[in-house]
Amino acid sequence: MENYIELALAEAHKALKQGEVPIGACIVRDGKVIAKAHNIRQKTRNAVNHAEIIAIQKACKKLHDWRLSDCDIYITLKPCPMCAGAIANARIKNVYYAAEETNSDDHLCESIFLSNRLNHKPNLIKIENEECSKILSDFFASRRKENRD
Amino acid sequence: MENYIELALAEAHKALKQGEVPIGACIVRDGKVIAKAHNIRQKTRNAVNHAEIIAIQKACKKLHDWRLSDCDIYITLKPCPMCAGAIANARIKNVYYAAEETNSDDHLCESIFLSNRLNHKPNLIKIENEECSKILSDFFASRRKENRD
Numbered sequence: 001m002e003n004y005i006e007l008a009l010a011e012a013h014k015a016l017k018q019g020e021v022p023i024g025a026c027i028v029r030d031g032k033v034i035a036k037a038h039n040i041r042q043k044t045r046n047a048v049n050h051a052e053i054i055a056i057q058k059a060c061k062k063l064h065d066w067r068l069s070d071c072d073i074y075i076t077l078k079p080c081p082m083c084a085g086a087i088a089n090a091r092i093k094n095v096y097y098a099a100e101e102t103n104s105d106d107h108l109c110e111s112i113f114l115s116n117r118l119n120h121k122p123n124l125i126k127i128e129n130e131e132c133s134k135i136l137s138d139f140f141a142s143r144r145k146e147n148r149d
Numbered sequence: 150m151e152n153y154i155e156l157a158l159a160e161a162h163k164a165l166k167q168g169e170v171p172i173g174a175c176i177v178r179d180g181k182v183i184a185k186a187h188n189i190r191q192k193t194r195n196a197v198n199h200a201e202i203i204a205i206q207k208a209c210k211k212l213h214d215w216r217l218s219d220c221d222i223y224i225t226l227k228p229c230p231m232c233a234g235a236i237a238n239a240r241i242k243n244v245y246y247a248a249e250e251t252n253s254d255d256h257l258c259e260s261i262f263l264s265n266r267l268n269h270k271p272n273l274i275k276i277e278n279e280e281c282s283k284i285l286s287d288f289f290a291s292r293r294k295e296n297r298d
Binding site: 041042044045046047048049050053056057060061064065066067068080081082083084085086088089090091101106108111112115116117118 | 193198199202206210214215216217232235237239255257260261267
């Protein structure tokens, strides 16, 4: 498990190098990495291109199926509603995330995963990895500094 | 407004012809149609390929921006959590939808649009168009019949 979140973190570092919000994801099945991706929203000028969405698209392509039923996803940050919805739509089994959203006290991700509208309820599991939070807080601190200078 | 939902409905008919769940979307800015799309999840074997997601991706490409701030979206069915999240992420202004989800009493779409986690709160507006509901109920009735026969 430690290795997979490290792979997601390596993806977040790729995003950081490109000036993107540093978030990464990794999809695993039977101990094998199926897809890895990082956030490329700015570069591609595409609102949908979060790390999780790209990883899900890659995994669907690789497995020739829109159902990722036996897959788990590792994410450096707790998913936004779009990505939580995509994870549930893709029927991913377990969702491991490290960093928490700091400026929010809602429980939308949990509500989405428990919704009766969707045919699948993924398990949401918090794991410890301080680096996943630090890369994000450093990024936003640096952005605020740039805006002040 | 009537015309735009009719365009979304025409997209739903395209999905139906391909054996997909018949849902369509249309994005409009300043009275001009920017993007149209229909659900192609089965054909593309991609969990993310709902009508709204494809329409948002097309519109971002056309406008060279992940922000669709001055755009409205017309959808034949109230959006699922993934698509509601994508609409909020893309900062779409007004969301017009016709059919309601029948097997759900949750208010996830409203919760997502009001969430503090997202930087934008789209307006959600129900419009009347019986055909948008009928095409869906006919599709699922026909599927149930096939499963019985």
